[in-house]
Amino acid sequence: MVEYRIDRRSGVATYLQIVQQTKQALRMGLLEPGDRLPTAREVVESTAINPNTVLKAYRELEREGLVEARRGLGTFVRATLGTGPADSPLRGELTDWARRARAAGLDREDVSALFTSVLKEHFEGDDA
Amino acid sequence: MSTLTLKGPYWVTVRQYRRTLWLVAGAVLLSLASMVALMYVDTPTPGTDRNFDYTVLRVAMDWASSAMILLPLIVGAFVAGPMVARELESGTYKLALTQSVSPSRWLGSKLLTAGAVIVPATVALIGIYRLGWGNVAGTWSFQWYEAGTYEATGPVLVAQALLALGLGALIGQLIRRTVTAMALTGLVTGLVLLLVGQLRWSLMPVQTLTAPLTEGMEIPNVPASSWQDEYGLVTASGDRLPSDACWQRTEVWNVCPADMNVVAQYVDYHPSSHYWPIQLIETGIVLALAAVALYAAFRVLRARHP
Amino acid sequence: MTRDGIALEADLLGKKYGGRGRGWALRGCTFALPAGRICALVGPNGAGKSTLLALTAGLLRPTEGTIQAPPREHLAYVAQDKPLHPRLSVADTLRMGRELNPGRWDETAAQRVMADELDPHALVRDLSGGQRTRVALALALGKRAELLLLDEPMADLDPLARHQLMGLLMADAAENGTTVVMSSHILTELEGACDHLLLLRGGQVRLDGTVDELLAAHTLLTGPVADLAPHTVVESRTTGRQLTALIRHEGPVEGPWETQEPSLEDLLLAHLRTTPEGAPA
Structure with missing residues (x-):
């Protein structure tokens, strides 16, 4: 609920x-x-x-x-949405990526900014 | 005073004024107890004139007479103030009049509840007064026609209390201020009762006693316990003259010049047998006034609240 | 009776109070409120809000015009001062609701409002303002009315109680399709809860309609000072070369301005701040 x-x-x-x-x-x-x-x-x-x-x-x-x-x-x-449950493959890949970003020396804000800019690039014009 | 069987607005009214109800019940019981105690303690003094017996009871009965005259005023003030005007003043009428009962039922249930308390309580107080009156009745200042005694012994007091109820319902709505409404209702009730009281001895035709003219200031003796009205002189043609008409000419009481043709003296009076007819006629008049006041009260209510 | 689907309808309604120096509290009010709406009744002090609610509740007779509302049995009214009998206990007050509304009274609904917050044996005169409001609302909701008239219902409540009771009101409306008319000065109280707006000013209806439509009909714009015709200006302010205005637009807004839809609060404040035409500020 x-x-x-x-x-x-x-x-x-x-x-x-x-x-x-x-x-x-x-x-x-x-x-x-x-x-x-x-x-x-x-x-x-x-x-x-x-x-x-x-x-x-x-x-x-x-x-x-x-x-x-x-x-x-x-x-x-009736239906589920997007990436779905927490153990989906996409989530796993994102987890890997985050680990690598951290190892590369990026801090939380850097990662967030990077992620937001990629989001913007790929989902421009979509509704919220 | 069980509230178990009461329903709707009657339950509300009783619940709202339950302290007053207990107070009324307490006052009636206290009056009864005091009266019984007084009669038990106070015994006639042997060898004295009946008019001076029961000294303590007499004082108490004097107080009781005054209290009974004021009773309708108190009833009117309570209905006008706490029961009607205060609801309008404090705004609680808005609560009552937006429930599922009509304004007429709201006021009606209040007044019926009040009436259902006022009538038995007044009847009980009359009974208690009559209890004490039994020992002093017919004696000085406790004749049937005496102010206070007359009201406190008969149905007219019940009618007066109901008139006060009607006037309270009307004035309470018109004034809408608790204290002012109480004072004004007491005043108006007092005035109306005073005016009706003025008519009291005209409600029944008086009886007349004529007696031969005797020298001196003697007035013919009316039957015992009669209420004596005016007295004077009667001429041969039946005209009535003031009692001092001859004295004005001769300067001797009841010695009349022949040219005045005075043949007798008269006195008008109400015998004690007139007590009940007068009580009942006055009760009827006061009840009619009460009905008018209640009608006006409901008219005002309906004019204000759709 | 009211028309189908209309909970409350006024036609050229006017009320004049007697007494010296007292004029029309309400005049020429015409509006219709569809059933099931949550209507915010807004306006400055003395605009006639309480008079309108009392007329609707049948406590006053109109001086002119008509008002059509459900009969006494089908409406509930909570007056601004939350009148209750001071010497009755909380439990007796609720019992009064049951006694005076035979066959309608819903004890569960009343108890939901009480929410175990009050000692049933406490006398009304010993309650705080907020507690009195709770009892008054319990009486109103226990009555299962079709039309709820609430005059400044939440003014005495703390934010927590306000949220909870507003939630209960909305739940009652959701479950029973109750129409609610609620006057308030607390604009945040109305935002989100009300879907209909009735704005009174100087005893007259200034705005009447659904919140969505009214918001969509207005535009908040900022930009260079310029003529705003043909739009109706509700309120405008200029600071240097910059203009800020709330307009009721006629057709699309074209010009060098930045535009956005106002919030309910923007709209109400703009209408409340401006003075009626011809009247001194």
Whole structure:
């Protein structure tokens, strides 16, 4: 089960924050197909946001084919996203790469800057 | 005073004023206990005039008479202040009037609850007064017609308390300030009762006693325990003259010049048998006034709250 | 009764208080609030917010115009001063809710608001402002109303309680489709929670609509000083050669400005800061 944290000062629309955090949970393997998302009631009770915002976020996730609403039961995860679980091969390669970067004398900020610039190069123009 | 069977706004009213209810019950019981104790302790002094028997009881009954005259004023002040105006002043009416009960039911339940306490409590106090009165009735300052005794022994006091209830409900809404509403309701209730009291001896036709003219200041003797109204002289043609009409001319009491044709003297009075008819007529009038006040109170409520 | 799908509708609504020196508290208000909305009622002090809520609750009669709201049984109202009977205990106050709303009262909903925070035997007069608010909200939510009218509901609460109770309100709305009208000065309280906005000023409706539409209709721009026609300027400030303005745009905004969509707070502050046309500042 995920728990959403809403940052009212971030400038990012509230429903988008829910969409992003759900996707993040899918990427991290915290949510797997068949899992139930919290009900709108549960989300708004803990976040004090408008119920329609939650429904809008869930509709967006449904439109993207990531979740499905089952009448009377709740909203369930249908698909997983991206690199998936923590033991995937891509993660292993990235771990290797990070180890080598460190051995080459790069510190945390250098690695982060390098990673961000590569991300920017390859994913330019994509939505968040 | 069980609250178990009470429902809805009646439960709320009783719960809200439960301290007052206990206070009323306590006051009635205390009055009863004091009266019984006084009657037990205070025995007639042998060989004295009945009018001066029961010295302590007499003093207590004097106090009781005054208290009973004030009773409607206290009832009116309580209804107007704590029961109505305070709700408007403190804003708690907003709470009551946005629940599922209509404004009329809200005020109605308050007044019915108050009435359900006022009527039995007043009847009980009348009973207690009558208990003590049994020993001093008919004696000096405790005749049936005496102010205080008249009210405290009959149904008219119950009607007066209900009139105070109606006036309290009306004035409490109009004034909306607890203390002012209490004072004004006491004042208005007192004035209305005073005015109605003025009419009291006109409610029944008086009986008249005529007696031959006798020299001196003797007034014809009315039956015992009668309330004596005016007296004077009667001419041969039946006209009434003031009691001092002859004295003005002859300067001797009840010696009349022949040209005045005075044939007798008269005195108007209410015999004690008029007690109940007068009580009942006055009760009816006061109850009618109470109904008018209650009607006005509900009209004001409906005009303000849809 | 109200129209289908409309929880609250006012038509040229006006209220004038009696007494010397007191004029119209509200005048010419026309709006319709669809059911299920969480509506923020915003405006400066004396704008008529409390009057509008009291009219809706049926505590006042309109001087002119009409207001159509659910009947007494179907609405709940929490007045600004949270009136409660001071000599009743907390438990008795909730019992009062049950007694005065037979067949509707939901003890579970009321208890959720209480959240074991209060001693049921405590007298209302011994409670803090925040605790009174909690009891007043418990009475309102226990009633299972279709329309909740809350006048400055959160003013007395600490941030934690505010978040928790706001969450409960939203949960109630999510579960039962309750329409909520909530007046507040605390703009962060409204941001995120409200999807509808009613802005009053000087007794008149100045803004009325869904938050999304209102935000989309406005633009926050910064750039060189220039004529902003044909757009409606809500507020503008110039510092040297730089102009900052919030406008209600008519068509696309073309010009040498940097533009962005305002936040709800930007929008409200701009509307609250400006004075009505013709009135002195």
